[in-house]
Amino acid sequence: MRDLTDRALSTATTRGASYADVRIVHRIDESITVKSGRVEGVASGESEGFGVRVLVDGAWGFASSHRLEPAEIDRVAAEAVRIARASATALRHRVRLDDRPAVQGRFETPVVEDPFKVSLETKIEALLAADQAASAVRGIAFTETIYAAQRDHTIFASSDGSTTDQTITHVGSGIETNAIEGDEHQRRSYPDAGGGWQSAGYEYIRDLELADHAEELSEEAVALLTAPQCPSGRMTIVLDPSQLYLQVHESCGHPTELDRVFGTEASYAGTSFLTTDKLESGFRYGSDLIDIVADATAPGGLGTFGWDDEGVPAQAVPLIKEGILVGYLSSRETAPRIGRQSGGAMRADGWNRIPLIRMTNINLLPKPGMSLDEIVQDTDDGLYLRSNRSWSIDDRRLNFQFATEVAYEIKGGKKGRMFKNPTYTGITYEFWRSCDAVGDERSYVMLGTPNCGKGEPGQTGHVGHAVPGARFRNVQVGVGKW
């Protein structure tokens, strides 16, 4: 492949690129869906292609193709240069990249049991066992149990001398069970909505033990049909990791993306309230308990790699320290604008997409002191919210609203009856400032989001979130008319 990457870089620079990089990506994937006790779909896929990114006269161009042939390499590299020249006709600031030492190396996700070598029969048997156990509960309308795996082999080379070779494997699985009666539709899922995901092998799937949770999930879904409606008002909430990870994703991960801060996502996903003046002034984002780090080295995370798609080494970048904004997710283009070097957060969804600033593993660090159970015991009156059902946040990442699948009443330090259709809402920094307890290592768990959308044309990112549970005071709960 090195002859092809060399050819792409040579063609691009010969035609006028001051900088060029090329990625050749070979992706294999597999998915299985079981619905209501029967195998609904099994698919495998293979995709290979390359993308060439160039800077010409300070402007970006990118072209890509699935035809991995020398003549096509020449055509695509030349097309990228032509596109960059078109970009230069509407340019006000020339792009400058931070200076970095060239890197060379290999990285591979540690895998104990290769998911692509485990027999299909074994995988389907595990899904059917879980799905059939969930379906067997009286009152269940339908169930869905999924498994998926993806492996990307990426060869990266840049005109400033970096070459990396990475093989990254992601796996995920989960069960969802639905009870419906009249206009009421209740759902429960495990390990969280959309399944649990990690960079790992099939050992992670085995450890989930889906079947062991299926019956209890379905019983809860049916019980929720007749549970009382979640009350409205300002109250204390304790978030289970299965909800807290998405709160981190939406209200810390996205707003700390430096491209959003600089407006380059404004026409699609929006901007960010965390403007760079807030970095300089030491903006209080949350309470003293809040330490959030973007850690691309965390074991098992969907955002774990050796180098990002600009050849910048994986690193742990503090974003929030003791509640204060201290950093951003950044790239070689954006970091110099705040006087820093890239934090290594440029990631592309395959060969046919440019790298964008994406979350790596955005982790809320645990605090020694109380386990999640002990936080509940320490709570006199409140709600315990588990498993995300709905999410929404404004275009500057301030006003959010989440729904969870279930709320458990907390009275006198004990979890009690369930409420259905719980929702909560707030303003990001007010919410994080109201946090007065963060769980310790005992509830700290790595979860993942395999469907994070960003960019035009659209890209689907796989990002990780390690979180414990946490408690928040005086939160508006129970939104809307029911």
Add this chain to the structure above:
Amino acid sequence: MSEPKDGAGWLNLGEQVLDLAAAAGASQAEVVIEADDAALTRFANSEIHQNVAESNARLSLRFVAGQRIGVAATGRFDNDGLRAVVEAAGAIARNVAPNDDFVSLPGPGLRPIPDLPAGWSSATAEATPELRADGARAVIARADEAGVTAYGSFATTTETITVANSLGIRASAGRTWSQLITVSMGPDGGSGYAESAAVDATTIDAAALGAEASERARAMANPVAVDAGDYPVVLDTYAVVDVMDMLGYLGFSALAVQEGRSFVEVGRRVGTDLVTIRDDATDPAGLPMAFDYEGVEKQRVELLNAGVCAGVVYDAQTAAREGRRSTGHGLPAPNPYGPFPLNMVMDAGAASREELIGGLGRGLLITRFHYTNPVHPKLAIVTGMTRDGTFLVEDGKIVGPVRNLRFTQSYLDALAGVSAVSAERRCLKGFLGGVVVPSVRIDGWTFTGTTEH
């Protein structure tokens, strides 16, 4: 073999794969090939900052052995690649548990699928980076004149979709689409939006869109806070698309009905007489497509007729469950999500924009929604934010801009509150396809929160 250049070539390749599948023991087989040339020029801070192009093709084989089904996909079209994809799909089918719900792949219709020349534009197929840069510069120029900053994108795409199956379906068609979206942002906290989608990229008036977004951004300068609560609203076309898409996702699918999670019951009234929605992929006002991803000719399907539920869309699987034929709304296999109405069209009304706003009393004019998500699917309760143009209306007149608001609203209740529909409609890009929508006035909309901008 070398990669085909046109639909006939892709069909020929598809037939080769069907032959290989039959030789490998498939009782039925289906090949879907999607070949795309897509490009997108993106601008922000009034300059082009991202500019991309891709050439891609993907073949997917559905291999059926009795009621055992395997799907495999590849981007390799040499002999080894084709043999490998047949082997992969066949291996899945041999090892998977039977799906006793599967009846058959669809057969060909009673007539050949007609061509839809309205779905193709040579100008879009031949669009250059320079054409897209021209569009971006036209938007930026209007923003400069208005003293605001331009953000947006201009996309041009050519797709060739080919479907062949062992029951005789042979379908291949090229289609094009283009889309320009722009957000203008002013120095005083105002932002405005404009968008257009079309088969022919050269019919998109970039300067006009730039002017529309810029004027809206200027009008939004220094927005004031209003309290959350119930307000009558006028939803501009950009917001109506969200209502259509969400109802399509939550209810207008046969699978949603069969699983008991849809609000649709044929004959049930959910909207006022003014609400008529159909899916019509042949409407030249939209982004036409002749057939679905199972090679079935697209049928016009009435979804809501004068406010009353009239039907849902089907793919082969959901149709077989009810002993009927697919309406041509299948998505690529395997598809646990079921059929989807990709080309929804809402009937125009008689009202002018002034009449819509004039009938509001005290209410809000909403340009678009942001980040909407169902809170309760069966009741179609959705939450989301307003964005890029929210105005207070008093006594039927726009009195000024307001800060964005969060809503938590049943979209079904919204349909029941439609009191006027505009005569003018736009073609916009929806969740998955092209949507043709008017603006509407709705008597009540529940806003549940506020934000700082």
